[in-house]
Amino acid sequence: MKAGIVGLPNVGKSTLFNCLSNAKAQSANFPFCTIEPNIGVVNVPDRRLEKLEELVNPERVLPATVEIVDIAGLVRGASKGEGLGNQFLGNIRETDAIIHVLRCFDNDNIIHVDTTVDPIRDKETIDIELQLKDLETVDKKLEKVKRTAKTGNKEAQKEEIALNKVKKALEAAISVRAVELTSEEREDFIKPLQLLTDKPILYVCNVDEASAKDGNAYVESVKKAIANEDAEVIILAVATEADITELDSYEEREMFLDDLGLDEAGASKLIRAAYKLLNLQTYFTAGVKEVRAWTILVGNTAPQAAGVIHTDFEKGFIRAEVMKYADFIEYGSEAKVKEAGKLSIEGKEYVVQDGDVMHFRFNV
DSSP: OEEEESSEEEEEEEHHHHHHHHHOOOEEEEEOOTTEEEEEEEEOOHHHHHHHHHHHHOSEEEEOOOEEEOOOOOOOOOTTTTGGHHHHHHHHHHHEEEHHHHOOOTTTTTTOTTOOOOOHHHHHHHHHHHHHHHHHHHHHHHHHHHHTTTTHHHHHHEEEEEHHHHHHHHHTTTTTGGSSEEEEEEEEIIGGGOGGGSSSSSEEEEOOOGGTTTTOHHHHHHHHHHHTTTTTEEEOHHHHHHHHHHSSSSSHHHHHHHHHHHHSSSHHHHHHHHHTTTTTEEEEOOOOEEEEEEEEETTTTTHHHHHHHHHHHHHEEEEEEEEEEHHHHHOHHHHHHHHOOOOOOETOBOOOOOOOOEEEEEOO
16 A cells, blocks of 8 residues: 655655655665656654553564655646656556645745746646546546447446546546545446546645744645545645754754644654555554554454464454553553453454554464
8 A cells, every 4th residue: 555746846745755754764765767756665653652662661663654655746748648647647546545745835946847836726737637647547448338338238337327427527627536426336437447536635735934834825725725625735844844854863853843833743744644545544463572553454354454464364363352552551561451351352353443452363
């Protein structure tokens, strides 16, 4: 599961990517040549992990991670192949969610690709290129489906209706994620197409240092423009965040953040938001050898969660011993949680909750 950073050239994408990769010690970083995306596996900040570490005092601590992809800047005409557009649009298709960076600051020393600063115009430029590519995909699919629908195939007729809804929206410059579809239409007919504008999206308003806390007029215009998209907006002074990551000590970083009126680095908030955007959640295992955060999809069952540790755990799953994070913190140990009657034994149907502290029993 990975989130891709997109935007016009020179809006702060690569600076943001470097900031995310450096802000938290990344598990891996794979640089490619300039026309290929940069990929970073970034630790997800989680204060719960710190609390568990304090209680258990393990030999090592392993956080959850999220994969971030820095995709080279799109340009007008990308859907027709301009500026290596096909390559970049293909990179976006391979991601599961989009982080769209918009320039929301004035600086005469940083040239804008369209000469003036206008985040709404920039957003529309990217939207149109993605929508045009989606329209191309939908039209191709419609050609095939129409032929089958004419034979009286009921399923194809349903699919044709769904595709026509999406086609009409795209032609009106409406992204697929904003189209009203039934759950059947979206799951059965639209999701398999991996349409670019159907991916969940998070907007990052890149502001100057003075606007890091409360934003500015550019940010307000973005919030209004995305009101119908079911998307979140994060305000981030990317250049300032990059400066913060360069500071050596934790104390220096805290002082810098205090001066800005911020309670934590914006990069940390963004990483957590990207994790949530990907529909991911965390459960923990806690022992003297290791305290670890494991990444699963929201809605995963206990056997699926066990399978993240090892496939044998899922195949031979017997039961899960589950403690709620709050109970573990309150009572201070597994033994005391048991004494209080707060440890539950769960079977194959149990849906794991974010923050569960789990121990699996299995037999292979």
